[in-house]
Amino acid sequence: MQLQTLFKEIQSHDIRLTKGKKAVLECLYKAKCGLSAQEIHGELSDSALDLATIYRNLETLEKLGFLLKTEYSAKGAKYALSSRKHSHSIECVECGQEVSLGECALQELMKTIQQKTGFNNISHVVKFSGNCPQCQPTEKTA
Amino acid sequence: MQLQTLFKEIQSHDIRLTKGKKAVLECLYKAKCGLSAQEIHGELSDSALDLATIYRNLETLEKLGFLLKTEYSAKGAKYALSSRKHSHSIECVECGQEVSLGECALQELMKTIQQKTGFNNISHVVKFSGNCPQCQPTEKTA
DNA sequence: TTCCTTCTTGCAAATCATTCGCAATAATCG
């Protein structure tokens, strides 16, 4: 989906299409993966959007369904455009490197949960972590 | 697994089996679901274990593999005994009620990730949320 | 058991992400 299309859809709701929302959406649009509020703030160093404003916009856009909170990391919650396939990542507990896991593999599970619980508008936030190939502890054979 | 067995296993590592670790483990042993540091602190009101100590013990026990961080909630990260099947829950974004989803359905996915990425000792933290049956917004048919 | 060494604890202060209050600003609509 094009950025302009997103902008138009937003205006059809009763909220204003502000510089702040445009900046946040544009930033996530360009991003290859989920971004945290801090990371977005960093990307936007030029437009100098206040961090609190970014948080507020993320919340608004998430409630309207334009964004998805995809995972927690050391740097906080990450968001991604919901109009796009998202992915999760796995982080090494030793060296901190993050590896993307490709397209989210939880869609089936989400449907099952919806059917079983009766909840709707279900979203999921997932965080995987472990030892990456370079940081695996030598087996202590007791 | 029995609590005493857990205690013995801990002593086989090079850490001390203290009142604090016993209390945290016992608390999680009795619990039916994951508990946050705050919740454990509440349960232990009698033994008056300091919150900082609980956090430190949770971290230690997690690193040793006795505990699993299972999910984030409004009250913070939740932990459960790793020697036991754990579950995740879904929380209503409106009323806040939490519903358990039963035994964790991510085991297969974990194996796949391990094979694909080469990471090991993988753990996952999952949070589902949505609108519970009582809090579903009426469809605004445009 | 007693002593020693080292891991743990309690307490208070420090972090960090995120949220809030409020006055100044800017979208949108007529």
Place this chain on the structure above:
DNA sequence: CGATTATTGCGAATGATTTGCAAGAAGGAA
């Protein structure tokens, strides 16, 4: 263009989690 009301920036407040440090308790040695 001018009024109305959502939005922003800024600073302060929260709340979970962490950290520094001195006092206290495990576990081993004597």
